[in-house]
Amino acid sequence: MSEPSNPLLESVTSLKGIGTQMAERLAKLGITTVQDLLFHLPSRYQDRTRIYPIAYATIGTEVLIEGTVVFTDIIFRKRRMMLCHIEDDTARILLRFFYFSSAQQTKLSSGTKIRCFGEIRQGYQQREMIHPEYKILDEQAVEMENTLTPSYPATEGVQQRTLRRLTQEALLFTPDLEDLIPENIRQHYQLPSLQSALQTIHNPPPETVVADLLSGQHPAQKRLIFEEMMAHHLSLSQLKLQTKQLPSLAINKSDTLYQKLLAQLPFTLTGAQTRVIQELFEDMQQPSPMHRLVQGDVGSGKTLVAAAAALFAIESDLQVGLIAPTEILAEQHYQNFRDWLEPLNLEVTWVPGKKHAKQHRSSLEDLALGITDIAIGTHALFQKDVQFNQLGLIIVDEQHRFGVDQRLALREKGKQGEHYPHQLIMTATPIPRTLAMTTCADLDYSVIDELPPGRQVIKTVAIANTRRDEIITRIQAICDQGRQVYWVCTLIEESEALQCQAAEQACELLQENLPTVSIDLVHGRMNGNQKDAVMQMFKKGKTQLLVATTVIEVGVDVPNASLMIIENAERLGLSQLHQLRGRVGRGKDASSCVLLYQPPLSETAYRRINALRETGDGFEIARIDLDIRGPGEVFGTRQTGELRFRIADLMRDQHLLPQVQQASLALQQQDPNAVEKLIQRWIHRADDYVNV
Numbered sequence: 047m048s049e050p051s052n053p054l055l056e057s058v059t060s061l062k063g064i065g066t067q068m069a070e071r072l073a074k075l076g077i078t079t080v081q082d083l084l085f086h087l088p089s090r091y092q093d094r095t096r097i098y099p100i101a102y103a104t105i106g107t108e109v110l111i112e113g114t115v116v117f118t119d120i121i122f123r124k125r126r127m128m129l130c131h132i133e134d135d136t137a138r139i140l141l142r143f144f145y146f147s148s149a150q151q152t153k154l155s156s157g158t159k160i161r162c163f164g165e166i167r168q169g170y171q172q173r174e175m176i177h178p179e180y181k182i183l184d185e186q187a188v189e190m191e192n193t194l195t196p197s198y199p200a201t202e203g204v205q206q207r208t209l210r211r212l213t214q215e216a217l218l219f220t221p222d223l224e225d226l227i228p229e230n231i232r233q234h235y236q237l238p239s240l241q242s243a244l245q246t247i248h249n250p251p252p253e254t255v256v257a258d259l260l261s262g263q264h265p266a267q268k269r270l271i272f273e274e275m276m277a278h279h280l281s282l283s284q285l286k287l288q289t290k291q292l293p294s295l296a297i298n299k300s301d302t303l304y305q306k307l308l309a310q311l312p313f314t315l316t317g318a319q320t321r322v323i324q325e326l327f328e329d330m331q332q333p334s335p336m337h338r339l340v341q342g343d344v345g346s347g348k349t350l351v352a353a354a355a356a357l358f359a360i361e362s363d364l365q366v367g368l369i370a371p372t373e374i375l376a377e378q379h380y381q382n383f384r385d386w387l388e389p390l391n392l393e394v395t396w397v398p399g400k401k402h403a404k405q406h407r408s409s410l411e412d413l414a415l416g417i418t419d420i421a422i423g424t425h426a427l428f429q430k431d432v433q434f435n436q437l438g439l440i441i442v443d444e445q446h447r448f449g450v451d452q453r454l455a456l457r458e459k460g461k462q463g464e465h466y467p468h469q470l471i472m473t474a475t476p477i478p479r480t481l482a483m484t485t486c487a488d489l490d491y492s493v494i495d496e497l498p499p500g501r502q503v504i505k506t507v508a509i510a511n512t513r514r515d516e517i518i519t520r521i522q523a524i525c526d527q528g529r530q531v532y533w534v535c536t537l538i539e540e541s542e543a544l545q546c547q548a549a550e551q552a553c554e555l556l557q558e559n560l561p562t563v564s565i566d567l568v569h570g571r572m573n574g575n576q577k578d579a580v581m582q583m584f585k586k587g588k589t590q591l592l593v594a595t596t597v598i599e600v601g602v603d604v605p606n607a608s609l610m611i612i613e614n615a616e617r618l619g620l621s622q623l624h625q626l627r628g629r630v631g632r633g634k635d636a637s638s639c640v641l642l643y644q645p646p647l648s649e650t651a652y653r654r655i656n657a658l659r660e661t662g663d664g665f666e667i668a669r670i671d672l673d674i675r676g677p678g679e680v681f682g683t684r685q686t687g688e689l690r691f692r693i694a695d696l697m698r699d700q701h702l703l704p705q706v707q708q709a710s711l712a713l714q715q716q717d718p719n720a721v722e723k724l725i726q727r728w729i730h731r732a733d734d735y736v737n738v
Contacts, residue, residue, distance in 0.1 A: 053220045054081035054727075061215045071203045072212075081727065083216045084244055085270075086209070087693065088196035090260065094163055095191050095252040101136035103166045105173065111139065112183070115158040118151060130154045132162070139166075140174040159183040193249040194256065213248050226720040226727070227273060231709050235272065236265070243269040262698055271694045275706040276713065277728035278691070280721050283710065286337070286489070294335035295364055295438045295465045301327065303357040306390055311350075318496035319347050323354045325492050326470065330358050330439075336468035342494030343664035344628025345501060348472045349379065351494065352441050353386050355470050356420055360392060364438025364467075365413070366420040367460070369427045371444050377578070379443070380422045387420065397423035397432060434460065439468045474625065474664075502631040504662060508615070508641040508655045517611055517640060518559050524609050525563045525590040529635060532610040533593045534626055536617045552613065553593040564588065569595040596626065605633030615641035616651035620671040623658055650674060672697055692728070 057079060058064050058072055069078075077083050098109040113132035121127050128151060130141040141162060143150070154160070164178030181188055198209040223241045225232075232239065238246070246266035250259060258264040262271055304323075308315070315323075322340055329336035342348045356366040368383070370376040376396075383394045395409045395418040412418040416435030421427065437460035460467030471489065509517065521531050533556065535549040553567045566589040568580040583589045585604050592607075596618075610630045615623060623641070631637040641655050657670045714721055 052224065054079065054084070054223070056080050056219075058083055058212070061212060061219060063215075064212065068204070068208075071201060074201045075199065075204065080216050080219055083212060084220070084248075085692070086198060086213075087247055087270075089199050090197045091250060091256050092163070092195040092197060093252070094195050095193070097161070097190075099136040100132075100134050100139050103139075103173075105166050105168050108163070108165050110161065110163045112159070112161045113139070115154055115156055115160060117156050118154045120151065128154075132160060138172065140169055140172055141178055141180070142169070142174050142176045144177065153182055161188060193251060194254060196248055196250075217245065217248065224723075226717075226724045227276070227709070227713065228716055228720075231712055231716075235705055235709060237269045237272055238265055240269065240273070242266070262693075262695065267693075268702075271699050272702060272706060272709070273724065274691060274694045274728045275699065275702060276710050277724045278694075279706055279710045280714070281725045281729055283714075284721070284725070289337050290334045292334055292466050293464055294333060294468060295436075295462060296333075296362065297330040297358055297364075297438070297468075298362045299331060300361055301358065303361050303390055303392075304354050307353065307357060307386055310386075310389055313498065315350070316347065316494075316496045316498055318342075318494045319351055322351050322492045322494055325490075326351070326355045327358055329490065330355070330468050335466045336470065337489055338469070338492060339471045339473065339489040340492045340494065341473045343497065344474055344625055345632065346494040346497055348474065348494060349382055350386075352443075352470060352472060353383060355439060355468075356383070356387075356441065357390075359439035359468065360419045362438065364436050365416065365418065365434050366439045366441065367427055367434065367437055368420060368422045368441040369443065370422070370424060373424055375443065376422055376424050383420060383422060392419045393417055394419065395421045397421050397426045432459075436462060437467050439470065441470045441472065443472045444474065502633070502635070502637045504627055504631040504637045504639050506627065506639045506641065506659050506662075508643060508659060510645050511613070511642050512645075514642070517642065518556070520640075521556075521591060521609065521611075522560055522563065525560075528606075529609070530584065530587065530589070530604060530607040531591045532607055532629060533591060534610065534612045535593065535595055536612065536614045549593055549595050556591065556593060560591065563590050565591045565593060567593045596622065603632055604629070606635075608633065608635045608637040609640070610638075611640045611642055613642045614644060615655060616643045616647055618654075620654045620657060620667055620674065623654065624664060624667050627658065627662075 053060075057069070058077060059066075059069050060080065061083075064072070072078070072083075075086060077086055092108050094110045096110065097112045100111050100113060103109045103111060111132075111134070113134040116131040116133055116138065118128065118130045121129060125144060128143040128146045130143070132139060132141060159182070160180050161183055162175060162178040162180040164175035167174055167176060196210060196213075197206055198213075200206060200209060223239075223244070225240045227237065227240075231237075237243075243266040246254070246264075247259065247270070250256070255264070259267055262268065304327075326336065326338065326340075329338055340348060340351060342351075352368070356368075359366050368376075368379055370379055380394065380396045387394050393412065395412055397409050397413070409418070409421070410431060410433070413421050414433045414435060421432075421434070426432065440457065440460055457466065457469065521533075524531055533552060535552050549567060549569045553565060556563075557565050566580050566583060568577050572580070580589070580592070584592045584607075587606055607630050610627060612618070612623065612626055618626075627639045630639060639658075641658065643651070643655065647655065653670070653674055657667060661667060713724075
């Protein structure tokens with residue numbers, strides 16, 4: 047006997063009055079099924095359940111009023127208008143219409159009783175409503191609304207009254223909504239039924255506190271938030287379980303190459319680095335592929351941890367692929383890995399884009415033949431003609447910059463028969479623990495929570511750019527003491543050419559004002575060799591002041607640099623400012639970062655700059671950044687197709703996470719069949735995440 051069809055998953059065309067054209071318009075709102083319509087929630091509400099005396103209706107509010115037409119007139123000013131004056135026992139108000147017919151004018155004659163809904167505004171001489179919705183009241187009483195009226199996000203060709211009507215149709219179409227959270231779990235967490243929650247949200251009783259409903263505090267809204275967070279958590283837990291069931295390529299228990307690397311390093315690893323490396327080593331010896339996120343603040347030594355993981359794979363005759371989001375970061379990784387691995391007689395290859403055709407061909411041949419031990423590049427590693435001989439470990443840096451499809455392509459590239467490569471994912475964007483529990487629940491999770499000894503606290507100050515001369519005097523003093531300085535020019539507009547032009551102009555200005563200081567320039571339009579030459583001169587101390595665009599955000603380590611000036615600091619995000627600041631404070635000297643800003647500051651820019659002045663803790667900065675921008679912005683999820691919340695707000699609702707995890711576990715044990723239905727209800731692209 048076949049399962050009964052689920053009315054929630056029926057096409058919206060199953061509802062009355064929805065033809066092909068309306069279905070296409072609704073699709074623009076993400077509405078293709080009855081379920082989509084029910085979960086398309088109001089953005090605000092209107093109260094049409096009570097009539098306000100005209101005298102007590104305050105400016106700026108939307109209200110329902112009732113009165114008698116005193117007179118109606120047509121006037122001609124800049125445009126033709128119909129003005130209808132109405133009054134009740136308390137006061138008079140004007141109704142202003144720009145679009146009207148002669149029939150409307152006739153109906154709105156003196157003595158006509160009328161009921162209107164609209165926003166009260168202050169007009170030239172009296173209060174008014176512009177184009178209110180209205181009904182003519184005859185002897186037969188017009189019923190009042192008995193619930194608050196929802197107002198939905200709309201699109202061209204789909205009016206509010208249409209969305210209201212269709213939503214009511216959908217509620218009637220699904221009188222017995224399948225509640226995927228069992229009653230005992232609902233009672234334990236004080237959650238209403240799904241049917242009750244949706245009825246309340248789409249038809250709130252007049253006494254409902256609308257502010258609670260719109261801020262996610264009302265029990266009806268909490269029910270949907272809770273269910274969506276459960277779906278998200280369950281999908282990632284399921285993904286983690288499925289990953290653990292995949293077979294992986296075997297890694298030997300030997301760590302000979304790693305010990306040789308330690309012996310040649312001029313420094314000792316931190317306790318946190320050692321701990322995380324041991325976690326990676328243990329992961330890679332398991333019969334299932336490692337899938338671990340390693341996060342650490344700027345300068346915590348993530349790259350060396352990745353190098354250790356690479357050596358474990360290489361010692362088992364497997365190859366390693368390292369992918370970075372930008373060419374300059376990939377080049378920096380290439381340089382570091384060459385310095386560490388080539389003395390161990392290992393082959394490190396740079397995989398450039400196709401524009402370097404000759405070098406590209408040579409790299410591909412070495413990779414396919416197995417001559418290359420580790421290949422490093424950007425998106426070039428995704429290209430079809432890049433073939434590994436035996437890819438055993440994928441290292442992804444700043445993973446949130448890459449989309450689902452790209453990461454899947456790289457994993458599939460490493461598949462050997464039925465065996466999958468290990469994956470190490472690194473990020474310098476610290477993720478607060480509560481957020482990591484949600485966004486990274488499919489990953490094992492390591493934190494390098496310790497900086498190398500000797501790292502200096504960076505004093506951060508914010509100075510208006512009107513005091514530029516004082517900064518230039520400070521640069522002269524720093525250079526006279528034998529130390530080095532960064533001057534960072536931020537993005538003026540969304541144009542690399544304009545950004546580079548601004549850096550060139552800043553460089554010329556500084557050369558005029560600092561004739562005894564050796565100054566050089568690096569920006570994104572220079573080719574790799576040019577950038578490398580400039581950076582080498584700065585690293586060797588031959589350049590005292592480096593003017594740069596934000597290309598130096600990552601990977602540059604010059605211990606003698608003790609001052610950084612960031613121009614137009616208000617234009618950058620908090621995380622990027624923190625990354626840039628981390629380029630100084632790497633030596634023995636006290637270091638400073640000057641945030642040069644253009645006043646006046648917006649409230650958001652002020653919060654960012656103030657946060658940098660008050661703390662150097664990357665996790666606290668990440669918390670503030672999430673609070674300002676939201677997780678979708680910070681992790682690039684709007685661009686990369688990551689899992690996205692429709693109703694829940696991670697920052698607002700994070701207090702629910704422990705309960706969500708407990709409830710999810712209880713659901714898995716009580717009703718495993720409901721788990722998949724819950725995931726499909728909330729996550730449209732759920733199938734994609736099973737494979738990433």
